[in-house]
Amino acid sequence: MSDDNKVTHFGYQQVPWQEKQQKVAGVFRSVAGKYDVMNDLISMGSHRILKRMTIELAGIRPGHKVLDLAGGTGDLAIKFSRLVGETGQVVLADINDAMLDVGRDRLFDAGCSHNTQVTQVNGECLPFEDNSFHCITIAFGLRNITDKDAALRSMLRVLKPGGRLLVLEFSTPTNKHLAKAYDAYSFAVWPKLGKLIVNDPDSYQYLAESIRMHPDQDTLQGMMDNAGFARTEYFNMIGGIVALHRGFKF
């Protein structure tokens, strides 16, 4: 099938391959200003704990170079900036300019501008040299990338040998009762909160749908293996609602 005829999912909709990026951009442009508030509300604050756990598994030391991909409003990048110290460097990268604007301001306010860079990039074709980073993190971002395999290959290319990738993403609950409760909560409550806080229920309907279309834990681990990552593993969090995948480049 030629690229012109290829389709992909945008939530439960099927859309032309080239359109997904624009549609996702529209979602994030709409919610950028209140993205963190909404995250706190829909996750009941748990996203902060999950990000802490990601940082703990990142193994970052002073002097490291870290890429926070789809880093949006920069909450991971701020922590990384402090961990890598004066001799290290953090690149906050996102495809969405509105999210990066918020992230840039937050990095500046947190006193992290001295060792951070803010860059607008497409995760499928990262504009960095081979073997550039000790660690790459992508938190709640891989789901929105159209060609995930290309993105994983691109991340592998820019990782240094010995470097690691951490993918924090919504996944598939391991318990069917939890899955039912989670479905009810996310489809019933998230769009209403979206309407109330950012006057955009559709973006949060998309969020709930896109999570169900995202590969489950084992499938994503297989995709990382296929991309060339070694020693891949995942950690289920909150009963598999979120999973943290990790892989190394050797």
Place this chain on the structure above:
Amino acid sequence: MNLKDQSRSPGLLSTTALATVERAINTALRSDPASAERLAIHAGRLIAIEATLPPVAIYGLIVEDGVELYHRSDATPDVAVKGSPMDLASLLLNWKTRPGMIGGPVDISGNRDFLQELQQIANDLQIDWGAILEPITGSELAQQLDYSARRLFGWAKQAASRLTEQLGDYVGNESGLIPHRRDVYEFGQDVDELRMDVDRLDARIQRLRSRSSSSSSSSLQDSGSAPH
């Protein structure tokens, strides 16, 4: 950190607990800007605190606006302290205990000046409960609560110091349940001395043996070469 540690799944509850402690420390620091300023001078420095029982490690990274706590870190800490939770608490919070009475000594490695400064900041920290509670309760009630909290925490700190001191006295001197550190030290010295004596004796026996075997072989050679 070894590979086994790296593959351990991070615990949701322990991470939440650590985040809560971090939040409490930073809230306390925000209410005492002088202490926060003294701490901020050390931004970028890392302290490792390792409790022996239960085995828990906490890494504290000093940042411009407070501290960040982690369960693991691959960075080399500026100072590392290791000991029982009680001994660590008495060291870091400057409780007045008799040295070595509660448990073993605390192992300290790295920059002791930095540790001393942290101890001093912890000791001098004056939490302004009024400022913390004012947005919730209003200023009048906040002032009352601040006064009560200061009295309560002052009392609790004194009580903790008295309790550990008396517990140390009782366990070390009166009950005889654990030996005094001095006794343990002297016992260790005696054992070392005995071991060195045994080593010397062993060396002497070896020397005598080799001497006797060489003299017996030379006497045999002498007797073998004698004319019949």
